[in-house]
Amino acid sequence: MQIQIISVGKLKEKYLTQGIAEYAKRLAPYAKLTLVEVADEKAPEQLSASEEQQVKAKEGERILSHIKQDTYVIAMAIEGEMWTSEQLAKHVEELGTYGKSQIAFVIGGSLGLADEVMRRANMKLSFGRITYPHQLLRLVLTEQVYRVFKIVRGEPYHK
Numbered sequence: 337m338q339i340q341i342i343s344v345g346k347l348k349e350k351y352l353t354q355g356i357a358e359y360a361k362r363l364a365p366y367a368k369l370t371l372v373e374v375a376d377e378k379a380p381e382q383l384s385a386s387e388e389q390q391v392k393a394k395e396g397e398r399i400l401s402h403i404k405q406d407t408y409v410i411a412m413a414i415e416g417e418m419w420t421s422e423q424l425a426k427h428v429e430e431l432g433t434y435g436k437s438q439i440a441f442v443i444g445g446s447l448g449l450a451d452e453v454m455r456r457a458n459m460k461l462s463f464g465r466i467t468y469p470h471q472l473l474r475l476v477l478t479e480q481v482y483r484v485f486k487i488v489r490g491e492p493y494h495k
Contacts, residue, residue, distance in 0.1 A: 337367040344445035345376040359478040366485035374398035396450025416460030425487035
């Protein structure tokens, strides 16, 4: 299975890059993981609603350019479905069974995801109703993808 994590912005914090690298290494025997960073759109702190839409649209174009037509897209969105790790594992396993071996998880920038990306998504997933910094969400998501494959294989995972 091929897993992509497409995210907006450059990850700078060493502790996050080290954590992601650790889970990517652990995931290697189960799936091919590709981490894609797209540039965030530079914008002033205070934006009008239309300016926000323009920023998200530009970031969205960059995201969509990395998604193949047959890829199953999971948008990380606060308003998405909240599943347990076991539910996500079952879903990923079913996708593989039915020929969807390319999955892309998409994480937006500080303003969220563009409408075009949300429309392209096959599902929207939430890790809760609280807001995570998008850089931290990358680490949490990478750990959860690893956990999914441990569950699918019926292998123990340390608590």
